[in-house]
Amino acid sequence: QKEVExxxxxxxxxxxxxVSLNCTYSNSAFQYFMWYRQYSRKxxxxxxxxxxxxxxxxxxxxxxxxxxxxxxxxxxxxxQPSDSATYLCAMNAGGTSYGKLTFGQGTILTVHP
Amino acid sequence: DxxxxxxxxxxxxxxxxxxTLRCSPxxxxxxxxxxxxxxxxxxxxxxxxxxxxxRAKGNILERFSAQxxxxxxxxxxxxxxxxxxxxxxxxxxxxxxxxxxTIYFGEGSWLTVV
Numbered sequence: 001q002k003e004v005e006x007x008x009x010x011x012x013x014x015x016x017x018x019v020s021l022n023c024t025y026s027n028s029a030f031q032y033f034m035w036y037r038q039y040s041r042k043x044x045x046x047x048x049x050x051x052x053x054x055x056x057x058x059x060x061x062x063x064x065x066x067x068x069x070x071x072x073x074x075x076x077x078x079x080q081p082s083d084s085a086t087y088l089c090a091m092n093a094g095g096t097s098y099g100k101l102t103f104g105q106g107t108i109l110t111v112h113p
Numbered sequence: 114d115x116x117x118x119x120x121x122x123x124x125x126x127x128x129x130x131x132x133t134l135r136c137s138p139x140x141x142x143x144x145x146x147x148x149x150x151x152x153x154x155x156x157x158x159x160x161x162x163x164x165x166x167x168r169a170k171g172n173i174l175e176r177f178s179a180q181x182x183x184x185x186x187x188x189x190x191x192x193x194x195x196x197x198x199x200x201x202x203x204x205x206x207x208x209x210x211x212x213x214x215t216i217y218f219g220e221g222s223w224l225t226v227v
Contacts, residue, residue, distance in 0.1 A: 042221070044156070099212060100161060105155045
């Protein structure tokens with residue numbers, strides 16, 4: 001079983017829809033949680049960074065972390081065709097893991113006009 | 114543009130050969146990371162350096178090695194290449210060496226082994 005599970009999709013939504021992306025994890029030591037967006041054959045771009053449990057909002061993006069359930073989510077409001085990409089969740093345990101990130105498999109999102 | 118620079122962008126080489134991938138971190142960043150991305154394995158952590166010293170190691174093959182130089186640039190050396198080594202190799206950097214720091218990725222080096 002992978003440490004981080006992410007539904008690979010693909011997910012196809014109409015423009016303007018609310019998108020929900022999720023990851024579950026098994027390592028209770030994870031305490032730093034990130035969402036990256038990756039366009040085809042490009043480098044991952046950091047979207048959201050959250051420490052421990054709670055919510056964080058940035059424009060159309062909201063990240064939620066529920067450590068008790070080992071579950072994290074990313075919501076995209078008013079989705080745009082330019083949001084079409086692969087979304088990767090990533091986690092870090094800190095401590096002796098230093099900066100090592102463990103990634104989910106990525107969810108492929110398509111927003112059609 | 115994340116500020117992390119990787120060269121070369123694309124590389125095609127034959128099995129058994131050796132290649133070197135180069136990375137310049139963002140200005141001011143002391144940590145450099147290497148990741149491998151393949152279709153079946155996703156993004157896998159290889160190794161992290163901080164200010165010239167190895168900090169963390171992932172499932173990096175013995176045929177692969179890396180180092181970080183005094184000017185903070187890093188190189189990933191891949192030797193005795195096999196077809197299965199074909200992948201996107203990403204370098205990333207951050208200011209510090211732990212999870213509290215945001216990590217920025219370069220555009221990657223696409224390696225094809227034929």
